Amino acid sequence: MELNNAEYTKVVDALKSRFPNSINDIGVPYETLTLSVDSAEIKNIIAFLASEELGFSFLTDVCGMHYESTDELGVVYHIHNLYTNTRIRLKTRLPKSKPEIDSVTSIFKSANWQERETYDFFGIIFKGHPDLRRILNMDEMDYFPLRKEYPLEDGTRTDKNDSMFGR
Amino acid sequence: MIESLKNKDLSEMNLNTINLGPTHPATHGIFQNVLTMDGEKILHAESTVGYIHRAFEKLAEHRPFNQITPITDRLNYCSSPINNFGWEMTMEKLLGVQLPKRVEYMRVIIMELARIADHVICNSILAVDTGALTGFTHIFQQREKIYEIYEEICGARLTTNIGRIGGFERDFNDKTWKKIKDFVQEFPKAFKEYEALVNRNRIFMDRTIGTGAVSAEEALNYGFTGPNLRAAGLDYDVRVMNPYSSYQDFDFTIPVGKQGDSYDRYMVRSAEMWNSISIIKQALEKMPDGPYHADVPEFYLPPKQDVYTKMEALIYHFKIVMGETKVPIGEVYHSVEGANGELGFYLVSDGGRTPYRLHFRRPCFITYQAYAKLIEGSVLSDAIITMSSLNIIAGELDA
Numbered sequence: 001m002e003l004n005n006a007e008y009t010k011v012v013d014a015l016k017s018r019f020p021n022s023i024n025d026i027g028v029p030y031e032t033l034t035l036s037v038d039s040a041e042i043k044n045i046i047a048f049l050a051s052e053e054l055g056f057s058f059l060t061d062v063c064g065m066h067y068e069s070t071d072e073l074g075v076v077y078h079i080h081n082l083y084t085n086t087r088i089r090l091k092t093r094l095p096k097s098k099p100e101i102d103s104v105t106s107i108f109k110s111a112n113w114q115e116r117e118t119y120d121f122f123g124i125i126f127k128g129h130p131d132l133r134r135i136l137n138m139d140e141m142d143y144f145p146l147r148k149e150y151p152l153e154d155g156t157r158t159d160k161n162d163s164m165f166g167r
Numbered sequence: 168m169i170e171s172l173k174n175k176d177l178s179e180m181n182l183n184t185i186n187l188g189p190t191h192p193a194t195h196g197i198f199q200n201v202l203t204m205d206g207e208k209i210l211h212a213e214s215t216v217g218y219i220h221r222a223f224e225k226l227a228e229h230r231p232f233n234q235i236t237p238i239t240d241r242l243n244y245c246s247s248p249i250n251n252f253g254w255e256m257t258m259e260k261l262l263g264v265q266l267p268k269r270v271e272y273m274r275v276i277i278m279e280l281a282r283i284a285d286h287v288i289c290n291s292i293l294a295v296d297t298g299a300l301t302g303f304t305h306i307f308q309q310r311e312k313i314y315e316i317y318e319e320i321c322g323a324r325l326t327t328n329i330g331r332i333g334g335f336e337r338d339f340n341d342k343t344w345k346k347i348k349d350f351v352q353e354f355p356k357a358f359k360e361y362e363a364l365v366n367r368n369r370i371f372m373d374r375t376i377g378t379g380a381v382s383a384e385e386a387l388n389y390g391f392t393g394p395n396l397r398a399a400g401l402d403y404d405v406r407v408m409n410p411y412s413s414y415q416d417f418d419f420t421i422p423v424g425k426q427g428d429s430y431d432r433y434m435v436r437s438a439e440m441w442n443s444i445s446i447i448k449q450a451l452e453k454m455p456d457g458p459y460h461a462d463v464p465e466f467y468l469p470p471k472q473d474v475y476t477k478m479e480a481l482i483y484h485f486k487i488v489m490g491e492t493k494v495p496i497g498e499v500y501h502s503v504e505g506a507n508g509e510l511g512f513y514l515v516s517d518g519g520r521t522p523y524r525l526h527f528r529r530p531c532f533i534t535y536q537a538y539a540k541l542i543e544g545s546v547l548s549d550a551i552i553t554m555s556s557l558n559i560i561a562g563e564l565d566a
Contacts, residue, residue, distance in 0.1 A: 030499045058387060061511055061528040078500055085408050110390025113536040136217035145225060152229050
């Protein structure tokens with residue numbers, strides 16, 4: 001993958017030399033540097049990005065994903081370096097049977113509710129999170145609604161057949 | 168819990184637990200905070216959110232792209248056009264649609280009007296919470312004028328569903344241009360009067376200076392964006408950092424505060440309104456001629472009268488509504504400077520009729536988690552001021 005941006009090359013080189021086995025896939029879709037990283041190393045990678053050396057001091061966004069084709073879950077992080085105005089996207093994949101990943105709340109306090117939201121909707125367990133409870137849904141809910149297997153509407157209805165309209 | 172109480176036996180202290188919300192006349196929305204109080208002082212606060220959660224992200228996975236715009240209305244409903252355009256720009260980025268300059272300038276005008284409308288609400292309600300009702304009743308006339316402009320363009324006032332993917336549904340008519348020009352003339356006069364009433368008002372200053380203060384480091388760590396972050400002294404503005412919709416063509420400043428308290432947030436919003444007026448004036452001056460939408464018939468919904476009379480328009484209408492047009496596979500993050508901060512859209516497309524995943528980065532949701540920390544140690548009446556000045560909008564908080 002050609003990185004035609006000096007800042008991207010610098011970040012990728014630094015990450016590659018520090019975590020040679022954890023950076024899998026590098027791309028720049030729609031001008032955002034996107035790395036697929038090993039979920040076990042995520043906390044170290046984000047701590048390294050947030051350190052003064054690289055200066056990614058702002059966690060823009062944390063969100064969950066459900067990759068239906070491989071039936072894996074994932075967490076996507078968007079981190080922003082406000083000095084050089086570089087955005088980076090980190091993508092992780094987790095097995096659905098054991099969706100556990102380290103929490104980054106100790107690095108970014110803004111991750112707190114965003115991780116709770118991800119847990120709430122995808123059931124991803126953030127290890128080390130100070131208060132991992134549901135946030136937007138009710139506490140009694142026993143499923144994770146943004147996973148693809150949960151239909152928006154009652155699956156027993158037959159009067160609303162959408163099969164002719166795409167998905 | 169505030170530090171000095173960590174090791175004390177609270178059961179002996181005769182504390183009260185009160186519920187501030189979920190419906191409370193002073194919180195302007197559905198917010199619940201469980202407060203542990205010692206007399207008038209808040210020792211511990213816990214926020215509960217989700218009372219108006221409407222599952223927008225799940226809904227979005229089941230809707231064609233053009234039907235997601237009305238969902239975004241309901242995020243920050245005080246400035247819906249910014250959300251609408253933010254979503255449309257995300258789609259245009261995914262599709263690689265290049266817009267005519269005229270459309271971008273028209274969008275800038277509407278977005279800045281929306282920013283003024285949003286800041287007017289925040290600043291005047293903040294004054295109401297400190298006891299100054301007069302300014303609020305006076306300045307709300309101006310918000311009404313902005314809503315009349317929306318009405319002229321799209322027919323709606325609050326949940327605007329303005330614009331289309333690829334441009335506007337119709338050109339602005341003469342009445343719209345006149346209303347915008349009148350507004351640019353009239354608003355500064357009215358707003359000057361409002362500022363004269365409130366800015367240096369002794370009671371207002373006493374209530375807001377020093378309440379809900381947050382340092383720049385804390386604000387950054389808590390993920391603050393927009394006026395709340397700028398009040399703490401950091402000049403991060405998406406319009407300048409990652410210009411969208413031709414914001415690079417306009418000359419404006421980023422106002423910053425120093426203390427990060429309620430008064431600074433108020434002042435930053437005030438200064439931003441003056442900037443918005445200046446941006447609208449520049450856009451009106453430079454407004455180029457041209458079409459009001461991009462020439463992308465496979466994505467831009469054709470006008471309804473054409474659908475009824477022209478074969479081509481009917482075919483494209485059918486294809487768009489039925490999801491027969493080819494959408495690239497990919498993932499896009501696009502953010503706009505919403506009235507409360509960076510409003511982001513993370514869209515993952517698998518080439519289907521609907522998004523595979525759409526995540527909204529909602530500034531209120533991220534900002535609000537600091538609220539409990541901000542009010543611990545303050546008195547109850549200051550907690551109300553702090554919430555007002557953070558401009559937390561329930562629709563955006565709960566999505």
